[in-house]
Amino acid sequence: MSTLADVAREAGVSKATASRAMMRPDMVAASTLERVRAAAERLGFQPNRAARALTTGRTGMLGLIVPTLANPFFSPLVLGAQRAAEETDNHLLIGVSEYDAARESALAGRLCEQADGLVMVAPVGSDASLRAQASHRPLVLVDRRVGRLPAVVLDTSAGTAALVQHLCAFGHREIAYVSGPAGSWADAERRTAATEQAEADGGRLHILGPLDPTFDAGVAAARQLPPSVTGVVAYNSYLALGLLHGLTAAGIHVPRDLSLAAADDLNALGATDPPVTALDVPVEEAGALAVARLLEVHAGTRRTVTTRLPTHVLPRGSTAPPPGTAARTPHGAGHGA
Amino acid sequence: MSTLADVAREAGVSKATASRAMMRPDMVAASTLERVRAAAERLGFQPNRAARALTTGRTGMLGLIVPTLANPFFSPLVLGAQRAAEETDNHLLIGVSEYDAARESALAGRLCEQADGLVMVAPVGSDASLRAQASHRPLVLVDRRVGRLPAVVLDTSAGTAALVQHLCAFGHREIAYVSGPAGSWADAERRTAATEQAEADGGRLHILGPLDPTFDAGVAAARQLPPSVTGVVAYNSYLALGLLHGLTAAGIHVPRDLSLAAADDLNALGATDPPVTALDVPVEEAGALAVARLLEVHAGTRRTVTTRLPTHVLPRGSTAPPPGTAARTPHGAGHGA
DNA sequence: CTGAAAGCGCTAACAA
């Protein structure tokens, strides 16, 4: 591997000039620049990032901690982050916490050693531990807010409210929110939003759970729905899928007897029978944005801000007017946040 | 952030000794070791990896390139790799190629700059480009073989053969293999294995495809099956899921009218009705093993070897004797590779 | 606009 010194020699300039040609082309005479570039090209020069990191203090690496990759929610997130990193000539160090707070914080510590900053997606750690982490290195949260720490939030709570509104517009009044996991920040947000929206629309919200956000839990939940309920909003797609299965198995037809919607969107929801009304969530964008924010924080360009990314109701076949209602189109459907 | 010099001063020793205390504890007097460790602890010392990399030539980073994260096959792979990296005090740089050869090779180039080696999972690039890559830096392939390059292969071809055998043992003779994507290495392997096994068992193998490995393609394929066929092995779970759906919709009952199996295993296959016979594939293990191999290659401990990880038939409800056969248990079922 | 020189924090001979 050729070094900067090689390039400098080949181009007949000093190391300093060669370095400038790469870092600050505008500080170098055009002809010199040309020569250095040619030399670098000829030698296939690739700067040694470790050496660069040592002098500049920037490693060019960004840590990304996700709870899991098995949940398809996180794939586009990582992809978006990876692209954004790539575009800015950064690299992505990945860590999978498996929803374990201890593992998460250990990973954060390890990654920080080597990265310029950290993106933590839906972290499970305590506010205090995240604050501590942030005091150490630039930290951007995704789908979690802790005080004034910079965060990118997918606004599924507004989306959940929009879903409730969507149901109310159809004429539903007795609505159930099927909760996600106990202690989940996202679930708490969605639940609150659903409650407030139901109230605002003159409906009543029944809450089931907390539940594991799984297919099986959804199947079980289908048997627990209060009989008065005509519309259901599930914390996530897995629960919705389970609910759909459970309801169908119990002879309850969706959407004729009951309307069903999910507060996120797995592709699978579009392929069920009927397809399930859900939320369009810009996950990949969130990943990219988190990286962009992190870079800004690192550069000191940006104060601590939370960006909420809007989500939108994706009306599909699973929501309709409640039984015994003349069919009509809901007003206000299709617009979230 | 405190440096090694700080620790040395605090412990009253030279930098060299402090460094040795961390790197080669056995070369340092017990009492000195103790003092250095205490000092490091007190100062919260964390070695600067960039500096270390500069002197040792090892960055402590391993690149991992996957085609996508959306396919749940790759999640456990990444998890396994990440764990193995963690255990050996390495970090994982992730790249997502999106099945694009150009992007893949660009990523490989970028990651190499900074990593001690590369794991490429099911790469789409040409043999030549992979060879070139390998000549550059340690490279371990997963689920792809190129000449004598080190590789970890999930032995789904033996598994596919075992699946065919499983069907034959039930009495099936007319069997279809529903192919995966054109040009796929894994598909070619599985197809060949299926063909040979069918022949060995006195059956006949019909080949459908190549097909996109998607649910929809599976649905479509259900209509293309030759009428004589009583058993089907699909390239992967998505195709199998689609086939199941398409067959059921067409009034063909699985497994009464037709047996169905998949040459890999998504969790979803266990939850369908009937659950689909599939292959137990040690994906996480493959990820971990690839990292271990990479480290060995890097250390020069190991020559170029391909490790095949066995897969096993997971018999489920979707396979049974062909129509018009007295039910009986197949012999030899349940054992792959 | 360019060059000389001084490190960044660490490890690894080589001596002692």
Added chain:
DNA sequence: TTGTTAGCGCTTTCAG
């Protein structure tokens, strides 16, 4: 067993 010394490859003052 420990200390001294010399870099690893790069960026960046500071002069010229």
